[in-house]
Amino acid sequence: MTTVTYRDVTRIYPGATSPAVDGLSLEIGDGEFVVLVGPSGCGKSTSLRMLAGLEEVNAGQIFIGDRDVTDVPPADRDIAMVFQNYALYPHMTVAENMGFALKMQKVPKEERTVRVTEAAKLLGLEEYLNRKPKALSGGQRQRVAMGRAIVRHPKVFLMDEPLSNLDAKLRVTTRAQIAALQQRLGVTTVYVTHDQVEAMTMGDRVAVMKGGILQQVDSPLALYDRPANIFVAGFIGSPAMNLIQGRVVEGGLMVGDHLIDIPRDVLARAAGESSLTIGFRPEAARLSDTGAGVLLDTETVEELGADSYLYGKVAADAAAGSSDLDLPRVVVRMAARRLPRTGAQVRILVDPAAVHVFSDRTTERIS
Structure with missing residues (x-):
């Protein structure tokens, strides 16, 4: 052996x-x-x-x-x-x-x-x-x-x-x-x-x-x-996992002007932290048709045949009061044939079951 x-x-x-x-x-x-x-x-x-x-x-x-x-x-x-x-x-x-x-x-x-x-x-x-x-x-x-x-x-x-x-x-x-x-x-x-x-x-x-x-x-x-x-x-994943800082509020994290629900026990594990980082894979998000969700400015769309990828950033007007937080590029995998235009504003909804939460203080996974 x-x-x-x-x-x-x-x-x-x-x-x-x-x-x-x-x-x-x-x-x-x-x-x-x-x-x-x-x-x-x-x-x-x-x-x-x-x-x-x-x-x-x-x-x-x-x-x-x-x-x-x-x-x-x-x-x-x-x-x-x-x-x-x-x-x-x-x-x-x-x-x-x-x-x-x-x-x-x-x-x-x-x-x-x-x-x-x-x-x-x-x-x-x-x-x-x-x-x-x-x-x-x-x-x-x-x-x-x-x-x-x-x-x-x-x-x-x-x-x-x-x-x-x-x-x-x-x-x-x-x-x-x-x-x-x-x-x-x-x-x-x-x-x-x-x-x-x-x-x-x-x-x-x-x-x-x-x-x-x-x-x-x-x-x-x-x-x-x-x-x-x-x-x-x-590092793992292509495209990589989306990682966005959110401000800790009652009931979850504010990303731009949208509240992402986070269980109370998860927030309790990060007691004392004013911000946390959420992670979600490109396939865990979808375009919203209800007017709710994280507001993005579309930067570019890649059409790859069966799938397409939308690249955008949290809209500046939606991020008011969050200028001190890191709001990087977001990638969303889509199967739709009718895609947003570059520069268009869209809202995305993230599957709550697919959200990862990381401590900003230690960078370790909380949930």
Whole structure:
């Protein structure tokens, strides 16, 4: 059984004023596909590189299975890494590239051939084994890099933004292939990306990081439905969750000139706060036909076929007395064919059951 455990792991780069990774504790199960995701500089690649042995661990421990590998050289950790750049040898054939690490380990030629052939079948590379990398497309080169990792039969796969050099269409197909391949092989995998759509579609669980600190780790659906704080709520989802500050009043929150009902017990949990942030997904709001709802100035409308997205801001005249609150852009998903014009004022109603409430003081989720 191969698990991966980060136990209060910290990495501080020389000369830095704050840790790149701060007290990371994370358990990854046997055969699990876990994605580390977050904005640039959040510590996700550093976390992966510490697991690979390419970065020093300043505090804490890292385990692969029951073995403490914190100070073990990279070559002795029984891991295989797939990088952002393919790092293929241009003078070698696909077969030679895939089998090179085995050759360095002095694996007999017959066994190397068997392993390379098996991996090529898994990846659909059989007809390309005698080609050089320059004769391959970007997606094919990425599969060769995957094959080079697979033939080693490692305990853990580590993937550092392996799809970032591919075009958008190829990324979609390749990420599906990687996820299916990982399930088939059953190898514990840690995958790093800045693309939250990639994270949500590939991982068994997703670990969201910000500023070197793990914010939340959960299944993709749980992250979408129950984000732990404002950062996770705004980061996960495409388009992102709408996050709007409202003034606390009797019975709920005032957003512009509209009262959004909030249960008393929820407001009680935020006693002493004059404002709270509500969150709702674009699909949780609809255009109002009653004259009630949050008043928006329509900025633009995107027509995507089956769905359309309206982008707007809380109308300035509706926000009187709320100028000190953050009133950002709001996105509403609509199925209507007759859409508001740019510049038009509309009102939207939000499904009360789909409203999330966050503390402005702590940014943590209240309800």
